[in-house]
Amino acid sequence: MKFINRKKEMQTLEKEFSKENSFTVIYGRRRTGKTTLIKEFIKNKNAFYFFADKQNEKIQIERFKYQMSDHFNDEFLQNIELKNWDGIFDYLISKSSSQEKLVLVIDEFQYLCMVNKEFSSIFQRIYDEKLKDSNIMLILCGSLISMMYSQVLAYDSPLYGRRTSQIRLKPIEFEYYNEFFENKNQRELIEYYSVTGGIPKYIQEFNKEESILWNIENNIFNNNNFLYSEPKFLLQEEISDLSRYFSILQAISNGDTKMSAIASRLSLNSSSLTPYISKLIELDILKREIPVTENINNSKKTLYYIKDNYLAFWFNYVYPYQSYLEIDNLRFPMEKLKSNFNLWISKAYERLCLDSILKDEKIPFPLMKTGRWWDKNDEIDVVGLGEDKIIFGECKWSEKHVGLNVLYQLKEKSKKVKWKNGIREEFFILYSKSGFSDDLIKLAKEDSKIILNDF
Template identity: 80%
Template sequence: MKFINRKNEMKTLEKEFDRESSFTVIYGRRRTGKTTLIKEFIKTKESFYFFADKQNEIIQIERFKKQLAIYFNDDLLDKIEIKDWDTLFNYFISKLPKDEKFVLVIDEFQYLCMVNKNFSSIFQRIYDEKLKDSNIMLILCGSLISMMYSEVLAYDSPLYGRRTAQIRLKPIKFDYYNEFFTDKSHKELIEFYSVTGGIPKYIQEFNKNRSPIWNIENNIFDNNNFLYSEPKFLLQEEINDLSRYFSIIQSIANGDTKMAAIATKLGLNSSSLSPYLSKLIDLDILEREVPVTENIDNSKKSLYYIKDNYLAFWFNYVYPYQSYLEIENLKYPLEKISLTFDLWVSKAYERLCLESLISHEEIDFPISKVGRWWSKKEEIDVVGLGEKEIIFGECKWSKKHVGLSVLFALKEKAKKVKWENNDREEYFILFSKSGFSPDLIKLAEEDSRVILSKF
């Protein structure tokens, strides 16, 4: 698969390469393309790449040594016995070209820390004494977010203060989906995105010539495909109590988005549930949301939702029906998909509309904050806050044209939104998959504060 996007990340890496001394940390959840990014970056540079694993330390030292022997074409190194990292790095430093920048990559760094709890301290000393003042760009990469944080990024980690840059790699943005799925309609691209959520590995697994539903049936519902069990593998290394976390995520997938509702469903009190939710937020699994006009630190209206599209899809359509899927009885799960897939896609559509607000070409004022707004009885899909401007939006994933009634209903709901800026200037934006009625188009042409977006 061709290398797509990641321009900002490549720019950061090139900037670090030009530094005299560079220590870059790349981390993020699995399947986001960290290794692909690194390989793309180093393909034109002198570099040594080592992929750590869960084998014991002696075996990993031996693997590192053999790779060095191959890289430097040194048969003697291949034959001698080395049992410590210091000797290996002394050799490595002695072989480096003096007048050329060199990139050293240790991928899945957290596994070295896992097999030797003192490895971060050992590596800190090696870096300070041997690597720091060499003509080296060091890249440490890892996919276990909690361990990368505790061993490399946290204030009390041995390597704290040494990094010169860090990249937390996020999923690919929807804007680039047409480069993965060529010759697909905008509607189809949104449908693909609603399931794969911008994770390169999931995108790669999908057949680009088939429909999203075909891919769900033949890939996600195939119990021999890695996608079928992906969430279990994704979470089992990060957390200990897998069943408890799965129960929390499943409860949220079922619509229990308030902490009290989740706690009640699981028979817990809210205070004991809070650490689990915080952990899932740190892992980019969940996101806590409050009405956009409120402060997230003191709002009592928090809702929790599954941040990752694929995980959300899996907990809605795979996990509840595993007893059918395990015996390859796909009829009932596929019926559920066919009945509710449009509703599923509409939720992803709302998120995409919300994200598009920041850079929308027809909005001529800067937006500093976007989000949803809700009260006990009302909800607004999209709200953007400027300095004194506020824009309210409605998103319609429907086969029908959006008409005046939708705009009028949105204006009524907007009256109930309290905001600290009493002299606000109100704008309205309507997003529609299928377009707009002639009378609404006429009104928008006459009123610059009404924006129509066929997204």
């Protein structure tokens, strides 16, 4: 699969490469393409790449030694006994040239910290005494977010303050999906995004010549495919009580998005759920959301949703039907999926519209804050706040043209939003996958405060 996007990350790495002293940390959830990014960066550079694993430390030192022997074409090194990491890095530094910089990559760094709890401190000393003043660019990469925080990024970690840059690699943005699926139209791209959520590994697994429903049936619903058990694999190393976390995610996928509703569903006290919810937010799986005009500390209106599209899809359409899928009975799960799939895509479409508003050049003022708004009876899909201007948006994933009635309904709902009443200037933006009625298009041409977007 060709290398797509990641321009900002590549620019950061190239900038770090030009420095005399460079220590970059790359981290993020699995499958986002961290290793692919690194391999693309070092492709034409003098680089040594080591992939750590869960074997004991002695075996990993030996493996490191043999990889160096092969890399530097030094057969003599194979017969030298290196008992500790100091010897490993002394040799590596001796092979680094003052003329040509060496890029040293340790991938899945957290595993070295798992097999030896003191490794982070050992590596901190080695970095300070040896690597810091060498002609080596250091890259540490890791997938276990909690361990990368505790061992490398956190204030009380031994390596805190050493890094010169960090990259938290996020999923690919939707605007690049047409480079993955070159023969798909906008609707099809949104369908694929609603399930894969910008994770390169998932995109790679899909047959790009087939429909999204075909791919779900033959890949996600296939109990021999890695996608079928992916959420369990993603979470089992980060958390210990998998069943409790899965119960929370299942409750949220069922529509229990308030803390009190989740607690009620699980017959627990809300306070006992707080550490679990916080952990899921830390892992970039859940997102806490409040109405955009509310204070962040207002917990009464807080909702939680599953941030990752694939995990959200899995908990809606795989986890509840595993008893069918395990015996290859796909008919009932597929019927349930087809009956709700348009609604599923519409929710992803709303998130895409909200994400796109910050880059929308049609909006005539800078936005300081964006989000959704709701109260007990109404909801507005998109709201953007300027200094004294506000824009309200509605997203319609429908086969019909969006007409004036949608605009008028949006204006009525906007009156309930309490934000700088009396001094604010209001704008309205409508999103539609199927276009707009002629009378709405005519009105938008006459009124610059009405924006139409056929995103």
